[in-house]
Amino acid sequence: MAERNGALSRRRLFTGGAAIAAAATATSCATAESATPAAGFGSDAEAFHGPHQAGIATAPQAHALLIALDMKPGTREPRDALAAVLKLWTADAARLTQGRPALADTEPELAHRPARLTITVGLGPRAFDLIGLPHRRPDSVTELPSFGTDRLDPRWSGGDLLLQICADDPVVVAHTARVLLKNVRAMTSQRWRQRGFRTARGADGSGVTMRNLMGQVDGTANVRESAELARCVWDDGSRQPWFAGGTVLVLRRIRAELDTWDELDRASKELAVGRRLDTGAPLTGTDEFDEPDLAATENGIPIIPPNSHVALARHRSEDERFLRRAYNYDDTPTGTVSEAGLIFACYQRDPLRQFVPVQRRLAESDALNPWVTTIGSAVFAILPGTGEGGYLGQSLVE
Amino acid sequence: MAERNGALSRRRLFTGGAAIAAAATATSCATAESATPAAGFGSDAEAFHGPHQAGIATAPQAHALLIALDMKPGTREPRDALAAVLKLWTADAARLTQGRPALADTEPELAHRPARLTITVGLGPRAFDLIGLPHRRPDSVTELPSFGTDRLDPRWSGGDLLLQICADDPVVVAHTARVLLKNVRAMTSQRWRQRGFRTARGADGSGVTMRNLMGQVDGTANVRESAELARCVWDDGSRQPWFAGGTVLVLRRIRAELDTWDELDRASKELAVGRRLDTGAPLTGTDEFDEPDLAATENGIPIIPPNSHVALARHRSEDERFLRRAYNYDDTPTGTVSEAGLIFACYQRDPLRQFVPVQRRLAESDALNPWVTTIGSAVFAILPGTGEGGYLGQSLVE
Numbered sequence: 001m002a003e004r005n006g007a008l009s010r011r012r013l014f015t016g017g018a019a020i021a022a023a024a025t026a027t028s029c030a031t032a033e034s035a036t037p038a039a040g041f042g043s044d045a046e047a048f049h050g051p052h053q054a055g056i057a058t059a060p061q062a063h064a065l066l067i068a069l070d071m072k073p074g075t076r077e078p079r080d081a082l083a084a085v086l087k088l089w090t091a092d093a094a095r096l097t098q099g100r101p102a103l104a105d106t107e108p109e110l111a112h113r114p115a116r117l118t119i120t121v122g123l124g125p126r127a128f129d130l131i132g133l134p135h136r137r138p139d140s141v142t143e144l145p146s147f148g149t150d151r152l153d154p155r156w157s158g159g160d161l162l163l164q165i166c167a168d169d170p171v172v173v174a175h176t177a178r179v180l181l182k183n184v185r186a187m188t189s190q191r192w193r194q195r196g197f198r199t200a201r202g203a204d205g206s207g208v209t210m211r212n213l214m215g216q217v218d219g220t221a222n223v224r225e226s227a228e229l230a231r232c233v234w235d236d237g238s239r240q241p242w243f244a245g246g247t248v249l250v251l252r253r254i255r256a257e258l259d260t261w262d263e264l265d266r267a268s269k270e271l272a273v274g275r276r277l278d279t280g281a282p283l284t285g286t287d288e289f290d291e292p293d294l295a296a297t298e299n300g301i302p303i304i305p306p307n308s309h310v311a312l313a314r315h316r317s318e319d320e321r322f323l324r325r326a327y328n329y330d331d332t333p334t335g336t337v338s339e340a341g342l343i344f345a346c347y348q349r350d351p352l353r354q355f356v357p358v359q360r361r362l363a364e365s366d367a368l369n370p371w372v373t374t375i376g377s378a379v380f381a382i383l384p385g386t387g388e389g390g391y392l393g394q395s396l397v398e
Numbered sequence: 399m400a401e402r403n404g405a406l407s408r409r410r411l412f413t414g415g416a417a418i419a420a421a422a423t424a425t426s427c428a429t430a431e432s433a434t435p436a437a438g439f440g441s442d443a444e445a446f447h448g449p450h451q452a453g454i455a456t457a458p459q460a461h462a463l464l465i466a467l468d469m470k471p472g473t474r475e476p477r478d479a480l481a482a483v484l485k486l487w488t489a490d491a492a493r494l495t496q497g498r499p500a501l502a503d504t505e506p507e508l509a510h511r512p513a514r515l516t517i518t519v520g521l522g523p524r525a526f527d528l529i530g531l532p533h534r535r536p537d538s539v540t541e542l543p544s545f546g547t548d549r550l551d552p553r554w555s556g557g558d559l560l561l562q563i564c565a566d567d568p569v570v571v572a573h574t575a576r577v578l579l580k581n582v583r584a585m586t587s588q589r590w591r592q593r594g595f596r597t598a599r600g601a602d603g604s605g606v607t608m609r610n611l612m613g614q615v616d617g618t619a620n621v622r623e624s625a626e627l628a629r630c631v632w633d634d635g636s637r638q639p640w641f642a643g644g645t646v647l648v649l650r651r652i653r654a655e656l657d658t659w660d661e662l663d664r665a666s667k668e669l670a671v672g673r674r675l676d677t678g679a680p681l682t683g684t685d686e687f688d689e690p691d692l693a694a695t696e697n698g699i700p701i702i703p704p705n706s707h708v709a710l711a712r713h714r715s716e717d718e719r720f721l722r723r724a725y726n727y728d729d730t731p732t733g734t735v736s737e738a739g740l741i742f743a744c745y746q747r748d749p750l751r752q753f754v755p756v757q758r759r760l761a762e763s764d765a766l767n768p769w770v771t772t773i774g775s776a777v778f779a780i781l782p783g784t785g786e787g788g789y790l791g792q793s794l795v796e
Binding site for chain 2 (some may be wrong): 039040041042062063064076083106107108109110115150168169170171173174175177178182183185190192193195197198199200201202203204205211213214215259261277278328331333337338340
């Protein structure tokens with residue numbers, strides 16, 4: 001088996017690369033159910049080229065690694081340096097996501113089964129200044145206001161460049177990160193790295209919303225249809241023509257205070273969340289996807305408390321809708337039992353109109369606040385997608 | 399879907415627990431191929447009770463978390479304290495591995511799909527002194543001699559108690575670690591935590607040996623048959639009657655020096671390893687499982703160099719055979735591109751006769767040494783298994 005794969009890989013590498021890549025792309029929507037079990041889902045590939053980058057509307061893979069880099073100070077011609085980074089990453093990503101080793105891949109055997117690998121690239125607000133193009137920064141790409149409940153650690157905040165690497169196989173994620181980073185080490189330094197996971201692919205039946213480590217069904221209310229994505233997520237180029245097809249990522253690292261959360265009884269937890277813990281249904285419904293009835297009362301008391309998480313987090317207008325794509329994290333604790341929580345990633349046209357009003361409500365009065373603490377925050381312009389022959393960020397830097 | 403699962407869980411919890419657990423045990427050998435796709439492999443369970451602990455001969459799960467704890471100094475009646483820890487862990491493990499929430503489980507929804515969860519418990523050499531039973535320490539459970547190539551960091555070495563938690567789903571691993579640790583925090587403190595992964599379940603066809611992050615097929619030569627396990631791995635009680643059915647874990651954290659490894663050309667890498675990188679076949683063969691022919695020469699020169707990894711790591715007598723069960727790690731680097739390598743776990747009757755002679759050869763002259771550095775080391779007595787009604791370690795502490 002290993003040998004047959006090896007032989008196939010060499011053929012792929014030297015002769016049939018493009019054709020096999022095209023075939024892989026065609027299977028990108030294969031599910032665990034429809035894939036041939038003997039081959040495994042490792043050969044599933046997500047298309048790289050297109051008007052938007054993959055890894056946003058893509059059904060969340062099981063593993064994510066988010067890496068923020070800073071451009072090294074003193075780089076001469078920083079705009080050219082950034083263009084060089086973006087060209088390298090584009091060339092590598094176009095190959096790796098399709099199961100082909102990167103051009104200078106020293107471990108090509110780790111590249112043959114992409115397992116729905118996506119590589120998504122973003123720029124922090126400061127990057128536009130560094131490359132001498134402050135006037136081309138979309139006004140939607142700006143630091144967030146501070147919130148009263150924030151306890152931000154610089155260790156988990158900011159960054160000039162973002163690499164978001166997602167796949168259903170952690171070996172693919174590790175290999176991809178190494179390939180992408182080693183080519184740019186002269187120009188960049190690492191600022192932080194956040195590793196996240198969801199339920200393993202194939203462990204659940206399909207269509208189940210993930211649970212976070214507090215036990216809650218997480219991400220029920222979400223933007224899913226492509227018309228919604230076009231309205232809420234993808235930039236239309238009206239701010240900056242070069243940015244059409246891009247989006248803005250708000251990344252928040254939210255620590256779960258599990259020790260105190262676990263002291264709470266189940267009924268109190270459900271009142272804080274506004275949903276049942278077992279089914280994820282709102283307290284006024286029976287199914288996860290039932291609409292919460294915020295007006296419903298029992299003996300004159302709201303069934304869903306007005307300061308419950310669901311009551312406050314829910315969009316109050318179409319403006320407040322955005323795409324959530326969260327991952328759990330569970331790191332090595334120092335002195336406590338757990339250092340765990342949520343890497344909350346959300347994508348939108350304009351955080352100031354979409355994420356910020358929701359977060360302001362939550363910071364003011366979310367009943368969950370005693371058990372969640374935002375310890376990191378960053379904003380990135382997720383570059384528009386690219387066609388074949390182009391590179392990510394080309395419309396900005398050229 | 400979430401609701402149906404929730405409803406099932408409640409039934410499981412309140413009415414049909416034992417029957418469903420038994421059914422789950424019966425499917426413990428189900429593969430991804432034979433499992434019903436709609437249900438997912440999350441419901442697969444590994445038996446907990448038996449003469450040996452699970453997690454050793456068990457086919458390696460995709461995710462592992464190894465946690466070393468120290469018993470807190472000043473604990474009164476440390477033997478009773480240890481017995482209390484072992485009873486708690488046994489009760490929790492018997493339930494969690496079968497998809498049933500732990501007795502005081504505050505996130506029961508995270509416990510319903512064990513995904514082949516195993517929980518394996520060990521004691522470090524010092525633990526026997528701490529509980530006042532130094533005479534009951536098997537003489538096979540002792541610190542290793544030092545090797546010239548060791549660069550041990552106390553951060554990754556030693557420990558009084560070991561928890562090895564493995565499952566095919568990282569959410570299960572995280573929840574299990576929390577449940578097991580929070581119940582014993584008064585008596586123990588965490589010493590280190592090592593998180594490892596292999597190829598995701600279902601990504602490959604079955605039967606493929608894992609690759610490490612250096613790109614090599616890793617663990618081809620291994621003990622697999624139950625007769626071999628009985629001879630090489632499971633203690634027969636001749637050292638200490640209470641230890642019959644146990645084994646000794648040697649855990650080594652081996653950093654891969656990927657930056658310099660990647661500077662090496664492919665032919666040199668293959669000479670250092672003694673195997674082809676693509677297929678894992680020995681340089682004298684065509685298939686991964688071909689026997690390396692260490693005597694074969696070409697123009698008078700050995701085809702497999704005598705100081706290659708395969709020539710030195712291979713057992714030279716039956717005495718030197720042991721069970722390997724390694725995981726990759728990929729942590730956040732500080733200042734370099736990668737901080738990655740192998741969590742090398744091996745299990746045997748007696749490290750001084752099995753692991754140590756092999757490691758001595760490797761330390762002296764392994765051609766791979768410039769690219770691998772052992773930075774952590776620990777030895778644990780893996781307790782014998784337990785039957786229903788008993789608890790892990792009972793034969794030691796009572």
